[in-house]
Amino acid sequence: MSASASPNSKRPFWTIARRDAAAGYIFIAPQLLGTIIFVLIPLGLVFYYSLHEWNVLANTFTFVGDANYQLLLRDPNLPQVLWASAVFSAGLVVLNMSLALLLAVLMDQKLKGIVVFRTLFFSPVVVSLVAWTIVWSFLLQVNGGINGLLSMIGVEGPNWLRQPGTAMISVVVVQVFKNVGLNMILFLAALQGAPKELYEAARVDGAPAFKQFRRITLPMISPTILLTSIITIVGSLQVFAQIAILTKGGPGVSTTVLVYYLYQQAFQFNFFGYGSTLSILLFLIVAVLTFIQWQMRKRIVFYEN
Amino acid sequence: MTHISNLKASAALAGILLPLAFGGVAWAQDAVNLRMTTWSANEAHMALFNGIAEEFKKTHPNVTVTFEPLPFDNYTTTLTTQIAGGNAPDLAWIFETSAIDFVSSGALVPLTERFNAVEGYNLADVTESATALWRRDGELFAYPFSTSPFAMFANTDLITAAGAKTPSELIAAGEWTWENALASAKAVADAGKDGIVIRDFNYQNWQNLTAYFRAWGADAWSADGKTCGFNTPEMVEAMTVFHNAVFKDGSLPGPGENVDFFTGDAAMTVTQISRASLLPKEDPFNWELVPLPAGPVGTYSVVGQAGVGVLSSGKNVDTAVEFLAFFTNAENSAKLASFFPPARASLLNTVTLASTNPLLTPEQIENVVINGISTGNVVAGHTNYAQIQQTVRAGLDALWVADADVAAVLDNVCTSVSPLLMR
Numbered sequence: 001m002s003a004s005a006s007p008n009s010k011r012p013f014w015t016i017a018r019r020d021a022a023a024g025y026i027f028i029a030p031q032l033l034g035t036i037i038f039v040l041i042p043l044g045l046v047f048y049y050s051l052h053e054w055n056v057l058a059n060t061f062t063f064v065g066d067a068n069y070q071l072l073l074r075d076p077n078l079p080q081v082l083w084a085s086a087v088f089s090a091g092l093v094v095l096n097m098s099l100a101l102l103l104a105v106l107m108d109q110k111l112k113g114i115v116v117f118r119t120l121f122f123s124p125v126v127v128s129l130v131a132w133t134i135v136w137s138f139l140l141q142v143n144g145g146i147n148g149l150l151s152m153i154g155v156e157g158p159n160w161l162r163q164p165g166t167a168m169i170s171v172v173v174v175q176v177f178k179n180v181g182l183n184m185i186l187f188l189a190a191l192q193g194a195p196k197e198l199y200e201a202a203r204v205d206g207a208p209a210f211k212q213f214r215r216i217t218l219p220m221i222s223p224t225i226l227l228t229s230i231i232t233i234v235g236s237l238q239v240f241a242q243i244a245i246l247t248k249g250g251p252g253v254s255t256t257v258l259v260y261y262l263y264q265q266a267f268q269f270n271f272f273g274y275g276s277t278l279s280i281l282l283f284l285i286v287a288v289l290t291f292i293q294w295q296m297r298k299r300i301v302f303y304e305n
Numbered sequence: 306m307t308h309i310s311n312l313k314a315s316a317a318l319a320g321i322l323l324p325l326a327f328g329g330v331a332w333a334q335d336a337v338n339l340r341m342t343t344w345s346a347n348e349a350h351m352a353l354f355n356g357i358a359e360e361f362k363k364t365h366p367n368v369t370v371t372f373e374p375l376p377f378d379n380y381t382t383t384l385t386t387q388i389a390g391g392n393a394p395d396l397a398w399i400f401e402t403s404a405i406d407f408v409s410s411g412a413l414v415p416l417t418e419r420f421n422a423v424e425g426y427n428l429a430d431v432t433e434s435a436t437a438l439w440r441r442d443g444e445l446f447a448y449p450f451s452t453s454p455f456a457m458f459a460n461t462d463l464i465t466a467a468g469a470k471t472p473s474e475l476i477a478a479g480e481w482t483w484e485n486a487l488a489s490a491k492a493v494a495d496a497g498k499d500g501i502v503i504r505d506f507n508y509q510n511w512q513n514l515t516a517y518f519r520a521w522g523a524d525a526w527s528a529d530g531k532t533c534g535f536n537t538p539e540m541v542e543a544m545t546v547f548h549n550a551v552f553k554d555g556s557l558p559g560p561g562e563n564v565d566f567f568t569g570d571a572a573m574t575v576t577q578i579s580r581a582s583l584l585p586k587e588d589p590f591n592w593e594l595v596p597l598p599a600g601p602v603g604t605y606s607v608v609g610q611a612g613v614g615v616l617s618s619g620k621n622v623d624t625a626v627e628f629l630a631f632f633t634n635a636e637n638s639a640k641l642a643s644f645f646p647p648a649r650a651s652l653l654n655t656v657t658l659a660s661t662n663p664l665l666t667p668e669q670i671e672n673v674v675i676n677g678i679s680t681g682n683v684v685a686g687h688t689n690y691a692q693i694q695q696t697v698r699a700g701l702d703a704l705w706v707a708d709a710d711v712a713a714v715l716d717n718v719c720t721s722v723s724p725l726l727m728r
Contacts, residue, residue, distance in 0.1 A: 056389040057410035059618060142561035162508070162560045162705060248509060251702035268382050269692040272389065 043283070049276035056270050068277035077253060077261070084168070085257040089236040091172040096232050097225070099176060100183030105213075107184065108191045118188070122181035129178065133245040136174045137161070140246070164254045167247050171255055175242055179235070183228045190224035191217065219302040226301050230293050234286055258282050337624045339370045341396035341613070342384055346374035349582045350644055357640065361631050368624055377505070381691065388412070388618055395619035396629060399447055401610040402512060402686040402694070404438045409688070413446040413614035414622055416629070420445070423630040430635065435648035438683055439612045447612030448633045451645035453577040454677025455516035455607045457486070457598065458584075461591045463572050464489055467496040472573070472595040483520055483546070486573065486598040490556035493572035499564045500556035504576035508560040508705050509698055515684045516575050516607045518543040520600020525685050525697070526726055533719035533726060535697070536712070542601070544704065545711045552707045560705040577609050578674060579644045581664050594669045596677060606681035611645070646674050653678065689725060696722045 053064045072078065107118050124132060139145040140160040147157030160170045194217060202212045218225075240259045243249060249256035249264070256264075259282065266275025343350070351372060358370035373394060375383045381403050387393055399407050407413055420428045431449070439447040461471045469492035475481040490500030506513040515525070521543035524534045534540055550556045558564040558571070566574035567583040569590050574580075575597065584592060597606065613632070615625040631637065638647045643661035647653060658670045665674075687693050700718035703709060 054389075055410065056385050057406055057412040059411065138563075141563065142559060144561075159559075159561050162702075248698075250509075250699060251705075252699050264695060267386050267389075268695065269689065270385055270389075 046276045046279050046283075049273055050280050052273050054272040056272065064273065068274045071274055072277050072281060077256075080253050081256050081258055081261045084253070084255060085237060087168055088172060088239060088255075088257050089233060091168070092175055092236040092239075093229065093232050095172060095176045096180055096183060097229060100180050100228070101187050103180065103184040104187030104191055105217075107188055118185075122185055124178050125181045127178075129241050130245065132178050133174060133242050137246050140170050140174075161247050162251055164251050167251055167255050171239075171242050171246055174246065175236075175239060179232075183232065186224055186228055187221060190221035194220040222301045223297075226293065226297050230290055233289055233293070237282065237286055237289075258285075335367045337365075337368045337621050339368060339396065339621055339625055339628055340373055340394040340619075341370060341398075342373045342375050342380075342387075342394045343398050344375060344377045344380040345579075347582055350579075353640060353644065357632055357637050358628075360637075361628055365624070365627070368628070370628060378510075388616065391618075393616045393618040393620075395621050395625035396613055396615055398450075399612045399614055400686075401438055401612070401683050402690050404447070404610075404612060405686050405688050406690060407614065408439060408441050408446045412617060414617050414626060416445045416448065416615070416626065417443075419626045420630055423627075423634075426630050426634055430649045430651050432648055432650050432653075435610070435678075438610060438686070439614075447614035448629060449610050449648040450613045450633055450638075450641060451579065451609075451611040452648050452678055453579055453609050453611075453646050454674060454681050455575055455577055455597060455609060456673045456677065457573050457575055457595050458566060458580070459573045459593050459595065460566065460569060460571065461593055463493050463496075463498050463569070463590070467492040467498075467572075469493065469572075471593065472598075473593055475598075476595060481595065481598050483517075483598045483600050487546075487550050487554065487556045490550075490572045491554045494555045499558045499562075499571040500550075500554075500573070502558060502564050502566050502571045502574040504566070504574050504580065508702075510694075511697055511701055512684055512694065513575075514547075516597060517547065519605050519607055519682070520597065520602065521546075522600075522602040526687065530685075530687050531726055533723045535700075535715045535718040535722070539601075541712050541715055544715060548704065548709065548711055551705075578646065578662070578665070581662070582644060584664065594665060594673055596673050606677040608678060608681035608683050610683050646678055687726065689728065693722055693725050696725060 050068050051063060051065060053062045053067070054060070103121055107114060107121070111117075141147075142157075142159040142162070146160065150157040158166050160166045198216050198220075199212055202216060207215070237257075238259055239257055240263065243255055243257055243260045244263075247255040249260050258278065262275045262278035262282065265271045265278060341354075343354075345351075351374075354370075354372045358372075361370065362368060380398075381400060384394070384397055417428065420426050428445070435449045435452045436445055439445060439449055457472060459472045461473075464471045467489075469489035470478075470480075470485070471489070472481060472486065475485050475489070486501065494500040503513055503517060512525070518524070518540060521539045523537055523540035523543045526532060526534050547557070551559050564571050566576075567580070567585065569585065569588075578594065581594070596604070599605070613629060615622060615629055619625055633641075635649060635651065638649050639652055639657060639661065641647065642652055642658055646658070652658070653675060655667045655670050655675065658674055659665070659667050662670060662674075697718055700714070700721050703717070704711065704714045
């Protein structure tokens with residue numbers, strides 16, 4: 001029998017292990033409390049509300065079971081809304097990621113004044129989203145700045161935010177310019193972390209630049225690509241202010257994405273129960289997409305720690 | 306010893322804090338902060354409201370009234386969100402289009418008995434027609450503090466410079482029709498400025514077009530609210546003329562163009578007289594205010610109404626009702642009449658309105674305000690108005706392109722909105 005197992009031995013309560021554990025819990029407590037109060041409890045409440053019909057004006061709150069989920073299945077607007085969300089997300093992810101990678105490669109050069117260029121491309125990220133979007137709403141008006149520039153080269157620009165063909169593109173481009181700097185910086189950090197010896201060895205072997213990029217750069221920065229793709233897709237599904245300011249979901253319902261639709265149902269039409277159900281749907285979509293991306297890391301991510 | 310010291314110290318601390326605490330409680334009970342939401346942040350309006358609140362404070366020193374302007378575009382949404390979040394204001398302006406939802410839901414406190422109990426408050430002076438929208442089963446739920454006819458402001462400098470006829474010239478010739486108004490607007494647009502602005506329409510808030518399409522005898526839905534009116538022959542005709550004016554003649558600014566009459570950039574604007582306060586004081590232009598042009602149905606008038614109600618979910622219902630009675634008594638209604646045409650019969654005369662509207666001539670007051678109110682019909686509202694508004698907006702978006710098939714688009718609007726009207 002060991003000494004510690006002896007019934008007579010008095011083991012102090014505050015062992016080093018327990019002290020370390022307590023310190024750990026204290027360190028994570030603020031974040032944990034924040035997550036419980038501002039994420040988990042609201043999530044539970046939203047699910048609770050989704051089982052009710054809540055008429056704010058009449059001050060009634062009635063349990064309706066799965067009625068709102070039944071409504072979700074037969075809502076005639078929902079397919080269009082989900083399609084608009086998918087188009088926005090696909091457009092944003094493709095444009096944002098490819099432009100960010102291109103900019104990062106360009107910004108990785110050792111040129112005089114490169115820091116100024118990096119700052120310029122990153123600066124929209126720190127600008128207020130609403131202010132940024134309002135400025136763009138003026139630029140994209142039929143008699144706004146963009147069409148003014150086009151007219152200087154003899155091109156008559158379209159009514160960007162009012163035509164079904166251009167409204168979604170406009171919203172995507174405004175969002176890309178706003179946030180491409182963030183992904184660019186993340187890619188730039190990853191590029192600068194790639195070992196230079198690999199490139200030197202490739203150059204000695206006579207590998208062309210594109211082959212170096214495909215065989216060395218992409219695999220080396222693949223963990224960052226995974227991270228940015230998750231952030232960008234989740235962000236794209238939560239787009240709201242840009243739609244509210246630029247198009248109000250129009251023309252027709254062509255730019256009515258899921259978050260804007262749930263805002264309309266809950267806050268404009270006062271169908272808070274159905275709005276909550278739509279937010280549960282959004283949560284599930286985001287969760288599933290993130291899970292799929294996370295699983296795909298085994299195939300696309302190399303050098304993951 | 307230490308224990309006794311602690312006890313003494315605690316007693317001393319309690320001796321200091323308790324009276325303060327009770328004093329604080331007493332103070333907190335007495336002080337009442339009333340919040341009233343508005344959709345105007347106009348300085349002149351706010352100065353008038355704050356002046357009335359200061360007067361109220363003289364007899365109610367513990368009551369402070371704060372006027373909280375909310376953005377016009379999202380006014381009702383913001384208001385209902387405040388209610389849902391447990392932060393309802395005590396009093397709120399309410400659009401005529403939302404009146405049915407607010408009045409029928411129980412969101413507002415009944416006022417008839419409470420107003421009649423206020424000494425000197427003559428509710429009978431408030432006209433029946435003005436309160437029709439705000440009553441249910443004979444009970445008043447909001448006070449129609451503004452019954453404002455839509456009218457036409459015109460920039461006569463721009464119109465004369467374009468060689469066109471001004472509205473007053475057309476009226477004198479008996480030719481004040483939409484056709485001629487649009488012709489004058491086209492002349493101004495051809496000269497490089499803009500024609501007629503339907504204020505606050507912005508190709509989104511289509512209900513503001515009511516002041517236009519009723520000239521053709523068209524309306525958004527039937528009087529009982531059950532039948533869609535967008536595909537009637539009258540509406541198709543009205544919208545065809547409108548579409549041509551936008552996309553062929555250029556006599557109305559198109560979608561996505563920001564044009565403000567009050568900065569001097571447009572020939573005319575359809576709006577309510579409360580907007581007279583926006584007329585520029587520096588670098589002014591010559592202007593006139595005239596009734597809406599006649600249409601195929603002849604002369605007509607459209608009235609916009611705003612009510613003020615006390616929210617039953619507010620924290621100070623009794624004090625809020627007291628303030629609303631003060632805010633809308635005969636004396637204060639006369640003050641409010643400088644911007645918001647009153648619902649009181651005793652104030653609806655040229656003498657009163659001329660004294661509170663120095664910008665308007667007695668003739669303008671008689672022709673535009675008094676005649677407009679007495680003959681006008683209110684903009685149509687409906688239950689679940691926000692959803693209907695949004696559905697029609699989405700449908701009408703297809704109309705605001707140059708090659709739109711007007712009749713087909715309007716048919717589609719009715720297909721979308723009819724199920725909502727039938728609810």
